[in-house]
């Protein structure tokens with residue numbers, strides 16, 4: 515799977531350092547903050563807040579008492595809240611109004627949206643979207659349509675463009691990599707660019723990828739297809755990536771250049 519930001523950034527530093535084995539996992543809720551406690555063979559407590567949702571994890575020595583852990587969380591409460599606020603502000607999807615002249619990302623370019631009155635005025639749910647790559651997006655829709663209806667019309671158009679592109683990419687990469695994708699689909703995901711169920715050989719791709727440069731969609735697809743050769747993100751996995759797509763790090767940087775939903 516191709517996780518947003520955190521995992522992807524970690525992946526740049528491949529091969530990854532060996533992770534300390536997690537002995538036990540539990541959950542503590544303190545003052546409304548949910549903390550996942552990971553018991554490890556370590557000597558000190560370590561608190562981390564992760565994107566994209568501000569998840570809080572505390573790595574603790576196997577024998578640290580619950581009181582010690584709670585005291586640590588309580589003493590760092592303000593810091594945790596500040597980190598969460600920072601992460602959420604960065605990850606927030608812009609609140610589009612879907613009005614004339616607003617700019618929307620498509621294939622890495624910011625294109626102006628033009629709202630054109632649809633001839634079938636009585637049916638606000640009927641819309642037609644024309645995307646002229648690198649130029650503009652024309653949305654033919656009822657003038658009284660809601661932002662939600664316009665958003666759905668655009669999402670459907672992005673989905674159509676993605677559906678038109680992916681089969682050719684899979685057909686290109688399958689023989690090159692010697693793997694077979696049994697099924698693939700598109701999902702709107704908040705924290706992952708793609709996932710691969712290696713047993714079912716099914717790949718899910720995030721619809722948000724249509725906002726990124728075309729290379730990003732291909733990179734995520736190749737990443738997920740490499741999982742059909744190697745499940746983990748290990749040296750063998752990155753060896754395949756380097757072999758099939760030597761420039762993948764550059765695409766990964768493009769993918770993470772802006773927060774989710776910002777491009």
Ligand SMILES: [Zn+2]
Nearest residue numbers: 515516737741
């Ligand atoms: Zn992966």
